[in-house]
Amino acid sequence: MMSYHVDLDGVGTSCHNLCVLLTGMLGSNGFTGSSQNYSTLLLEEETGRLYVGGRGALYALNTSNISTSASLTLDWNVTPEQKKQYFLCSLQTECYNHIRFLQRYNETHLYVCGTNAFRPLCAYIDTERFNFSSGFEEGRDRCPYDPAKGYTGLLIDGEMFSASQYEFRSSPDIRRNFPFPTLRTEEAPTRWLLEADFVGSVLLKESINSSIGDDDKIYFFFTERSQEQIAYPSQSKVSRVARVCKNDWGGQRTLQRKWTTFLKARMVCSVPEYELHLNILRDVFVLQGRDVQSSVFYGIFGLEWKNIKASAICQYAFSDVRRVFEGPYMEVQDSKWREYTGKVPEPRPGSCITDLHRSQGINSSRDLPDSVLTFARRHPLMAKQVHPIGLVPLMFKRSVNYVKIAVHKELALDGNLYTVLFLGTDDGWLHRAVSVDGEMHIIEELQIFAKPQPIESMVISTVQRSIYIGSHSGLIQVPMSTCQRYTSCYDCVFARDPFCGWDGRVCVEISSRAQRANLTQDISRGVRGCKEKSGNVIHRRRAVMLGDDVLLQCELRSNLATPRWTLNGKELQGYGLNSGYRVGTDGLLIIGARTQQGGSYRCFAVENGVSVLVYLYTVKIHTDPYLPTEPTQPLPSPPAPLPPGPNFQTFRHMEAIYISLVAVLGGLCLVLTVVLLYVSFCTRRTNQSRKFSHQNLHVLGASDRKRSSNLELKTISSHCNGRQGRFLQIIPDEDQISPAKTPPPAPPLPNPPPLPNMDYANGLSATLPSVLRKMNGNSYVLLRQADPEGMSPLYHSFTEELNRILEKRKHTQLDMHPDESSI
Structure with missing residues (x-):
């Protein structure tokens, strides 16, 4: 079993790192426009642009330095007349246009959607001129009406997939918005989603080099109210991963305009030693490998009780997720969810179209038998749970609420690839940690924003070696590592930072040196290589x-x-x-x-x-x-002593009188x-x-x-x-x-x-x-x-x-x- 980092009493137990306040930040750049809530980021390394969606505005920034004056601004505000048209604006303070969706549509245009004062709109943006290229489109089925609602979306080959609560009285669901026909999740007789709060999604191209002609799959991550019986009655919510096939077109008669491949399973992230179960999924990051089987994803989990701060980082393999989706189903029996033990129809419900299906004359989901679709409609939940790699969290932290995560692989001097986690907190800090032999080692903590506020967005640029962090008040560009902060060989090597090495005089970033023979680094132990003590x-x-x-x-x-x-x-x-x-x-x-x-x-x-x-x-x-101490400068020589004489004797008598008077007065004062x-x-x-x-x-x-x-x-x-x-x-x-x-x-x-x-x-x-x-x-x-x-x-x-x-x-x-x- 893999070891992990546990911090229950708030005292770090596995770290040699720096606590860097905002005033000590090195190499960082900041951007603050006329808007607020910089919550949507789109990084394009090829063009060197970072597109930012805020409240009532969009920006195109230079990735090398987001502070430069070459940034472009596109205003998209809600007019006072539009606010008056919607009755909720008289009751709410969020009657603005919050940008929730911003992705590349084609080589020349972006596609963007905003809440537009509870009446969502979408539009195309010409990236060369950075302006709207046409009129606005209805965004009610593509963007949430409320900026506080959980949301995730993908634009794949001209098709838009999204998940959220789109209307005031509707239930959250997963949709394909265009092209026609649109698809969504089922609500009856079995509700597929129950008060779901979405945090992320990813496309995994399983069709590439597939020996069975498999389809690409889209995975959605969310927290929802529990439907099945769980062992922890004090918890009402569970974390989920759901899957649909990209080329799902719905059924011919059953499940018309509904997903035929929707499946979901519960994700577990627990600290067994303390019987602590973290059930709220806050954010995910997918690290894609050479193929789907080697891809992993990292999730931030928290507790359902908001008055307790705690966070766990769990790592999952998509190969384990796939095995769960190929396992037994759950079904409702006597108003309770139980594992289904009956016969499963063929072809397997919820599976994508493969070469085997095509050989049977089933070329799309519309060709599936009604018996398969009826079973899929009533059995969306899998019986097995998705457990993290090693069955324990990578890291558990008390008194910290992590809300955003980004992951990077860095090649160290020893030839090994080390996983580096960038973790954003709910009070404006960034923690950088490295996984060493299965244990998380926190390298550094940076105060990103002076005023405590949640980190709302985060993206890594491997070209610029930077990480871009957005919040309510602004956007910050921070180097992935600042090796010059380590001022001695002891600090540089003991930090166990994969980015940094000691060259005999200063701590330098390894990637900046072509000749690395004279560099010292010890990630595994953090003690070897320094001559001085x-x-x-x-x-x-x-x-x-x-x-x-x-x-x-x-x-x-x-x-x-x-x-x-x-x-x-x-x-x-x-x-x-x-x-x-x-x-x-x-x-x-x-x-x-x-x-x-x-x-x-x-x-x-x-x-x-x-x-x-x-x-x-x-x-x-x-x-x-x-008592005088040793002076810093020579003092003048004292005068020679006077010989005893009549004047000197008189002085001594006067001195005795004065001392007597002082003694009497002192006695009275003492009383x-x-x-x-x-x-x-x-x-x-x-x-x-x-x-x-x-x-x-x-x-x-x-x-x-x-x-x-x-x-x-x-x-x-x-x-x-x-x-x-x-x-x-x-x-x-x-x-x-x-x-x-x-x-x-x-x-x-x-x-x-x-x-x-x-x-x-x-x-x-x-x-x-x-x-x-x-x-x-x-x-x-x-x-x-x-x-x-x-x-x-x-x-x-x-x-x-x-x-x-x-x-x-x-x-x-x-x-x-x-x-x-x-x-």
């Missing part, structure tokens, strides 16, 4: 006050990697409170810094047995906050302070106690110093991978800095000289990590409040330990107004 090492210096807590950040780029820390060349062992250290997913916390904890800290990323240095810290522990603190403490005891949570952590400083820090760790919203997350941010306590309670200014103190080339880090300062746990392959997931069940053990152990430390120390706090140097 370090990536891009980040150097930092930290100056820490004695007794402070400080976090040394070490964010690992790979979820497969684990951190390893050393101090002065010796590996740190036994992280915990007693050891003075606590390790987290993205850093090392030094607890109550002591003198012996100063030195050189190194953080290594350990992956697949390889240890790579990524962070280097030089930490100095200072016992006096005002007054104690009284004020006692009153304030009694008052606060009556108020509601503040709660410690991930949103507010009140830091009351270190217990072993007289100075204190009254700080608050507060979460601020952010997005990574399109998910709402929380950063930890340190802010002063609001009670201490409110205008009504402004603390008295402290007496001026001499400023110590700045530390040379150091990030001064007293207490838990700006060295806090931006994230504390990761998910979805390479991306980093922030501290989230809405998903406590999906948090990793490292997240709980690290943050809860930090909470306990701070809670323990707050009771020893004395100084309610910290001086600036302790913050």
